[in-house]
Every structure is written in structure tokens, then in C-alpha cells.
Amino acid sequence: MRLPQIQIRTTDAQMDLHISKPQQIIKQPNATQTIEQPAAILEINTKRGVLRIDSSQARRDLGLIGPLESIDNFAQEGKQEALQGMARRAREGRQMMESAGKDQGRAIIQGIAQQNHGPKRIPFNIKFVPSIGSVKINYTPGATDVNITRQNPEIDAQVNKPIHDYTPGKVTGTMIQRPDVQIDVIG
Numbered sequence: 001m002r003l004p005q006i007q008i009r010t011t012d013a014q015m016d017l018h019i020s021k022p023q024q025i026i027k028q029p030n031a032t033q034t035i036e037q038p039a040a041i042l043e044i045n046t047k048r049g050v051l052r053i054d055s056s057q058a059r060r061d062l063g064l065i066g067p068l069e070s071i072d073n074f075a076q077e078g079k080q081e082a083l084q085g086m087a088r089r090a091r092e093g094r095q096m097m098e099s100a101g102k103d104q105g106r107a108i109i110q111g112i113a114q115q116n117h118g119p120k121r122i123p124f125n126i127k128f129v130p131s132i133g134s135v136k137i138n139y140t141p142g143a144t145d146v147n148i149t150r151q152n153p154e155i156d157a158q159v160n161k162p163i164h165d166y167t168p169g170k171v172t173g174t175m176i177q178r179p180d181v182q183i184d185v186i187g
Contacts, residue, residue, distance in 0.1 A: 004187035014177035022169035029160040038151035049142035058130035 059065065065073070092112050099108050 002187060004185050007184040007186055009182045009184075011177065011180040011182075013175065013179035015173045016176050017171060017173040020170045023165075023167040025163075025165040027163040029163065031160060032158045034154075034156040036154040038154070040151055041149040043147040043149075045145040045147075047143045050140040052136075052138040052140075054136040054138075055134070057134035057136070061130035061134055 060069075095112065096108055
């Protein structure tokens with residue numbers, strides 16, 4: 001016995017597609033930025049140093065003194081010499097008074113005269129002029145105060161939005177061959 005057979009034939013569809021691709025453009029503009037750096041504030045305060053040199057004692061050692069001091073020195077020396085002279089005369093008068101009645105008056109006057117008019121010895125020594133330490137130096141150091149006030153930078157930044165341009169793609173198609181299914185029964 002023979003069974004009938006089914007025969008199926010298909011025809012595929014054929015299409016003609018026209019595809020236009022999508023286009024996308026993205027641009028990112030640079031940020032707008034401004035930076036300023038103000039200068040720091042600098043303050044410098046100084047106190048001067050003071051140097052004092054006192055050479056008055058050295059000048060005195062060299063004999064260079066002012067008129068007022070010179071007058072005072074000569075007045076003191078004169079007063080001292082006058083007091084020494086009065087003491088010497090009182091001493092000589094007492095000597096003459098005590099020995100006047102003993103017949104030695106002549107010898108005592110000769111001795112006193114010899115004491116007053118004999119050679120006077122002045123001690124001699126080396127003297128350093130001016131004396132050591134006669135110049136006084138006093139120094140007060142100065143001071144420097146530095147103050148720095150820093151200034152923060154001023155930064156202004158603005159971000160620009162991106163530029164986005166998008167064109168979507170298209171697909172268009174035409175059917176060249178339609179699909180077909182044919183079924184035949186043989187037998």
C-alpha cells in the first residue's frame with residue numbers, strides 16, 4: 001500500500017533595505033576659569049639698635065677736659081694746696097715755739113728752710129694714656145618684627161555643558177519577493 005506524501009515548497013522573502021546610520025556628535029567645551037592671586041601683605045617693623053660710646057674718661061686722661069670741669073679741678077687743687085700750706089705753717093710755727101727757749105732757734109729755722117727748699121723728688125713711672133677701660137661702650141640691640149598675611153587665591157570656574165547633537169538612523173525597505181508556501185499531496 002502506498003501512502004500519500006506531502007511535499008512542501010517554500011520561497012523565502014527577499015527585501016531590499018536602505019539603512020541610514022544614526023549620527024551622534026558630542027562636544028565638551030573647555031571650562032571657563034579665572035584665577036587671581038592677590039599679593040601677600042608684608043609688614044616689617046624695625047627698632048634701631050643703639051650704640052653709646054663714652055670716651056669722656058679717655059679724654060680726661062689725655063688732658064682734654066671742658067672749661068667747667070677744668071675750673072672745678074683747679075679750684076679743688078688750689079683749696080687742697082692752701083690747706084696743706086696752712087698745716088705746714090702751723091707745724092713749723094709749733095716747732096719754732098717749742099724750741100725757742102732752748103737756744104736752738106737759729107738751727108730750727110735753718111732746718112725748716114732746708115726742708116722747704118731742698119730738691120723735691122717726683123716718682124717716675126710709665127703711664128699708659130688713655131687708661132685701660134676708659135672708653136665705655138654700651139650697645140642695645142635692635143629688633144626686627146616681620147608679619148606676613150597670606151591672601152587666598154580667588155578661583156572662579158564655570159563648567160560648560162556638553163553640546164550633544166543626535167540624528168537618529170532610518171531603515172526603509174521594499175519587498176522584492178514575497179514569501180510563499182506551496183503544499184502538494186502526491187500519491
